[in-house]
Amino acid sequence: MDKLKFYITNRFILLIISVILFVGIHYLFTGSILPDTTTKNIWFYSGLFMLFFSILFIEPYYSSPKNVITNSIPLLLVYVSVKKSFTHNGLWVTTISIIGLLLIVSIVAIAISSDNESPDSTRNKISATLKNIAVFFGRGKIIYSFVFISVLILYKAEILTEVSDTYLFTMIILWGLVLIIDSQSLHNSFRREKRQLYSNAIGEIFGVQSKKIFLAKLFEDKGKSIRKFDIVKFKYSMQDSDEYAIAGIVFDTYLLNQEKWVKVLQLGTAEKDLVNYSKNIVYKVTEKEELKSLTTELNVxxxxxxxxxxxxxxxxxxxxxxxxxxxxxxxxxxxxxxxxxxxxxxxxxxxxxxxxxxxxxxxxxxxxxxxxxxxxxxxxxxxxxxxxxxxxxxxxxxxxxxIQVQEYTYPDFKLGTIPNTQLPSVINLHEAVSHHLALLGVTGSGKSFLAREVIKSLLTDTNVICIDFTGEYKKDLEALKPSELIKVDGLDALEENFAEKHRKALNRQPDEELKLKKQIQGKLDEYVKHFIEGENNLGLFELPALSNTSFIIEFTQFFIESVFNYAKSNEGSRICLVLEEAHTIVPETNFLGDLGDYGSTKALVNKMSQIALQGRKYGVGLMVIAQRTANVSKTVLTQCNSIVCFQAFDETSFTFLGNYIGKDLVQALPNLKRYHAIVTGKAIRSNVPMIVNLERNEE
Known part of the structure; x- marks a missing residue:
């Protein structure tokens, strides 16, 4: 049945059957295969044949006022030329008027149509209405039926004398059967599907900028209603399949040659209501449920x-x-x-x-x-x-x-998170200490805040010694109850020893000077041993009572040496030296002597450099805290394999840090918010520099 239906609905087969029926009927009644060439018969049979041919073959493609004009002008000329054949003048005037009206309607429909406006603009709506009227009344089924009937009326008497009533009646029946055929239900390999232009059509695709960017010219009346991020969809003539439509957003709008254009970015596909989509016409999605669904699906x-x-x-x-x-x-x-x-x-x-x-x-x-x-x-x-x-x-x-972040425990420590996410930046504190950690940035950017957080965590299994000449750490770490490594009641005696040692040096008494140095070092060794082997893991090294700056520098050098010596003699120790305001402890060569004695400062820098270079062997690490890299010893700073860079502005810092975080990321340093920093280095879990939000609630 399906196969039979296929053949019955094929327009070419029906056309051939109709011609055979006509020839057969004509031969049966007249004894001749073809009609004679008299005027009346040419008109009569031409109308009938054109009716067959139009309905069965031409009509599916007959959809434009141009087709109506093409058919109307020849008919108009013919009817003008045969005016004398019409005995009834009213019939001729009616015929000419109908054909002329169809011709005028078709011309007006074409004239007022605008490709630069959308199908639902006023002028295009009027044009479409006139087009529908012209196409409906100007199609072959009607216009050639009109020719057939008018000729039958005009030559009725002559036709009836030459052929029987049965023949004429049979021809009229054949005409009627052809009229009831639905040409839209017929098929052939050249059939073009009818497309309905939706009222939300906004423009037409004119080019492709890349695989995902399409350029579309908007219809003139739609320019003001289209905005960036409107969701649209369309079927592109070069896409792989007709089973989907391209879905995307209006990525950009701009004027070009006084016309409004848009860039449409493909973000996905859509499969709803595709049958009525004309290719290369862009449609704005307005239906609420579909709009909501596509907004979520395309992640607009x-x-x-x-x-x-x-x-x-x-x-x-x-x-x-x-x-x-x-x-x-x-x-x-x-x-x-x-x-x-x-x-x-x-x-x-x-x-x-x-x-x-x-x-x-x-x-x-x-x-x-x-x-x-x-x-x-x-x-x-x-x-x-x-x-x-x-x-x-x-x-x-x-x-x-x-992303469900897995749990982690000490020595892993959460520095912070990627801004506006829950993804953490994790540092291994054991590696941070053993390979040295630097916290760099301007005052108020968050260095000391982070240092306190790290110190709290390190106290789990590490002896932390804060070397601070500013006196701020005693207050900041008060809640952790730090031990004072240097007994205040012993400072006077130590200061006297330092002064005496200096006098021996000036008087060139090296043996006496060495003896005093050993006394001082021995006392500091006791302080260090007492702290490290005690219960408290947090100690402060502060010397606010010493009056001579050079004494402070030398005293610090001796103290650092005592810590280093203890670590050498006690395998398994884990000690972190926190250098607050590091430029006062390990200044760069250009700044040596700013604190007083050049020789003492240089000796301290050399000792800290030794720890930076060799401390990992003995479990001694550094946490260097500084405002400007320019003022800090590069020998020490370059040994810091983990860097946390807060906001900075000076070119020297940019040059130095560029080797760690890259020149592109250095540009971000001046704009960093408070408690935001760029982190990188061996101890950081991620192997790439990144900006991290270190802010948290203080306990």
Whole structure:
């Protein structure tokens, strides 16, 4: 049955059957295969044949006023030429009027139509209405039936004398059967499906900028109603399949040659109501449920922009375009390369101009983000990915709520989190101490705050000695009840010993000087041993009572030497020396002598440098806290394998830190918020520098 139905509904087969029936009927009644060539018969049979041919073959493609004009003009000319054949003048006037009216309606429909306006504009609505009237009354089924009937009326008497009533009646029956055929239900391999232009059509695709960016010219009456981030969908003529429509957003709008254009970015696909979509026409999604569904599916709220040229494996550049303008330096972005979910961190942004045709320009914001990589939950870190995303790859503000961070315990310590996420930046405090840790940044940026947090955690199994000439740590660490390593009641005697040692040195009495030095060192050895072997793991080294600055420097040198000597003699010790305001303890060569005695300061720097270079062997590590890298000994600072950089402004710091965190990320230092820092180094779980929010509630 299906096969029979296929053949019955084939227009070519029906056309052949109709012609055979006509020839057969004509031969049966007249004895001739073909009609004669008299005027009346040419008109009569021409009308009938054109009716067959139009309904069965032409009509499915007959959808334009141009077709009506093509058919109407020849008929109009013919009826004018045979006016004398009409005995009834009223019939001729009626015929001419109907054909002329169809011709005028068709011409007006074409004249007022505008390709630059949407289908639901007023002029295009009027044009469509006139077009429908012209096409309906001007199609072959009606116009050639009119010819057939008018000729039958005109030549009725002559036709009836030459053929029987039965023949004429049979022809009329054949005409009626042809009229009831639904041409739209017929098929052939060239059949074009009818498309309905929706009222939410906004423009037409005119080009492709890349694999995911399409350029569309808006209809004139739709320009004011289209905004960035409107969700649209369309079927593109070059897409792989008709089973889906491309779904995306209006990425940008701009004027070009006094016309409004949009860039449409593909973010996904849609499969709803596709039958009535005309190819290359862009439709705005307005139905509430579909709009809500696509907004969620395409992640429109978190869309940030697209990758642009000059991106590299380590750093991407992107054209910024976000519905809610809430991106800041340090925010985490994500994109996909294949099935990989890659994270990037915003480090800078700048304004740019894009040159268009006819000297038009449009502005946009260009952002820059460094690659952190794929998040490895088992490692609590990011792992780099070794390739660059394609141009126009969509970028989104990262949503990490679906990442369940695994638990971790000491010596792993949470420095902070990636801004606006729950992903932690974890540091191994054992490695941080053994390979030395530097906290750098301007006053008030958060160095001392973080230092206190780290110290609290280190007290689990590490002896922490804070060397502080400012006296602030005694107050800041009061809650932890630190031990004072130097007994105040013994300072006078020690100071006298130092003074006497200096006098012996001036009088060139090396033996006496050495004896006094051993006495001082022995006393400090007792202090250090008493502290390290005691119950309290936190000690303060402060010398506010000493009057001579050079004594402070030399005293500190002897104390550091005592700590180092103890560590050498006691394997398994774990000691962290915290150098607050490190430039006062280990200044750079250019600043030696600022605290008084050049020789004493240099000796202290040399001792600290020795610990920096060799301390790991004996379990002695440094936490260096400084405002400016320029003022701190580079021998000490370069041995710090883990760096936490808070806000900074000086070029010297930028130059030095550029070797650690990269020149691109250095640019972010002046703009860092309080308690935000760039972290990197051996002890940090992630192997890439990144901006971290270190803020937390103080206990």
């Amino acid at each position: 709220e978190n869309f940030v922009g697209v990758v642009i040229e000059k991106s590299t494996i380590g750093t991407i550049r992107f054209e910024y375009s976000k519905k809610t303008d809430d991106i800041q330096e340090g925010d985490l972005l994500e994109l996909k390369i294949g099935k990989r979910r890659l994270f990037y961190q915003v480090i800078s942004g700048s304004t740019e101009y894009e040159k268009l045709e006819s000297k038009n320009e449009t502005g946009f914001i260009e952002g820059e983000a460094i690659q952190l990589g794929e998040w490895q939950n088992d490692l609590l870190s990011f792992q780099k990915f070794g390739w660059v995303p394609a141009i126009n790859t969509p970028i989104f503000k990262a949503d990490t709520s679906n």
